[in-house]
Amino acid sequence: MGMLDTIGLIFYVILFIYVAFKFARAIRIVPAQDVYIVERLGKYRTSLYAGFHPLIPFFDNVEYILTLKExxxxxxxxxxxxxxxxxxxxxxxxxxxxxxxxxxxxxxxxxxxxxxxxxxxxxxxxxxxxxxxxxxxxxxxxxxxxxxxxxxxxxxxxxxxxxxxxxxxxxPQTVLASMEKQMTAERDKRAVIARSEGDMRSMINRSEGLKQELINKSEGEKQKLINEAEGQAQEVLAIARATAAGIEKIAASIEMTGGRQAVYLSLAQEYLQKIGGIARPENTVILPMDIGSLDDIMKGLDHFAGDKHRG
Incomplete structure (x- = not known):
């Protein structure tokens, strides 16, 4: 076998491999979410989606492979x-x-x-x-x-x-440094504001406590005065009731036999005691301006004494 025959054999072997490769590439299996753009003789023919697709060797060629995924x-x-x-x-x-x-x-x-x-x-x-x-x-x-x-x-x-x-x-770094300083100043400002608000709230709470304490004290004093007033009123009412009961008993005694004479005698004795109390140690005689009232009193005494003697 000569040199030319060897070269020809190699050529035919290469040609066979190339043709076999083309026929093998003519059968395409497209994966899911992929798409093959097929051109025939340099012109767009079709788009192949997932599945089995036969092509015409030497005429059809997959020019682009795209993915449909995000x-x-x-x-x-x-x-x-x-x-x-x-x-x-x-x-x-x-x-x-x-x-x-x-x-x-x-x-x-x-x-x-x-x-x-x-x-x-x-x-x-x-x-x-x-x-x-x-x-x-x-x-x-x-x-x-x-x-x-x-x-x-x-x-x-x-x-x-x-x-x-x-x-x-x-x-830039310079801007970052300025921003950091600004943030620090803002944090310090918020801290000062928070402390001042806390102090203000504390003062308000203390004032509210003092206010409530004063209100409670005033309510207590008010209730105390009300209780004292009610006690005094009850006392006056009791005295009035006792006085009324005494007057009623005196009136009932007056209506009894000899009651009026006893009242006159008691009044005359009280009258004379008062006159005697204001008498001076000097040789002074004090007479009432209404002499007739003294006569009336004496008559009442004589009448009471006569009734008592007859009784």
Whole structure:
């Protein structure tokens, strides 16, 4: 066998292997959640989803393999300038999903790279409209703004933007030092306010206690005066009842036989005792202005004595 025959044999062996490889590659089994973009002679033919798919060797070729699963694309950190001219570094993650494989394959060269660039541009614009103090508070609104803008552009690429999350916002070291001092001052301020509020509450509680104590004392004094007044009233009432009972007994005695004469005699004796009490040691005679009243008294005494003698 000559040299030419050896070369020809090698050529036919290589050709056979190539043809066998092509026929083997013509039979494709697509995994779940994947899609194969098939071109025939350089032109889009079809999209193959999960399952068994035979192709025509040498004519059909799988040009793109895409996944229909949700993907997380890391957006590298970049410099952003806030509204108050502070340079910060921001990075994030964008979550997306291919919903139209044809658009994702033919409407954009690299949809991942395009999404990253669009997200970075939108993020710079969003942070440029906010001051540094508000960037930490407006994370949710910035995420929503980036999702809205990127999803609108990605719709032409057959991509659905699910969400965007800002990972880190890193200000310069000088700004971090200033923020730390500000936070320390705020904590000291809150501590002073808390202590003052505690002192105020303590003073209020003490004043409320003194107030309640004074009220209780006044209520006690009031009740004491009421009790004393009621006791005095009961005493006066008892005296009045006793006096009334005595008067009733005297009146009943007067109505009895000789009662009136006994009253006259008692009045005359009391009258004479009072006159005798005001008599002076000198030779002075004190007579009542109404002599007739003395006669009446004496007549009453004589009458009482006569009745007593007759009895």
């Amino acid at each position: 993907e997380a694309i890391d957006v590298p950190s970049q410099n952003c300038i806030t509204k108050d001219n502070v340079l910060i570094r921001v990075d994030g993650i964008i979550y997306m999903k291919v919903i139209d494989p044809y658009k994702a394959a033919y409407h954009v060269a690299d949809y991942r790279y395009a999404l990253i660039q669009l997200a970075q541009t939108t993020m710079r614009a969003a942070f440029g409209s906010l001051e540094l103090d508000r960037t930490f508070e407006e994370r949710e609104s910035i995420n929503a703004q980036i999702v809205r803008v990127v999803d609108e552009a990605a719709d032409n690429w057959g991509i659905n933007i699910l969400r965007y999350e800002i990972q880190n916002i890193t200000p």
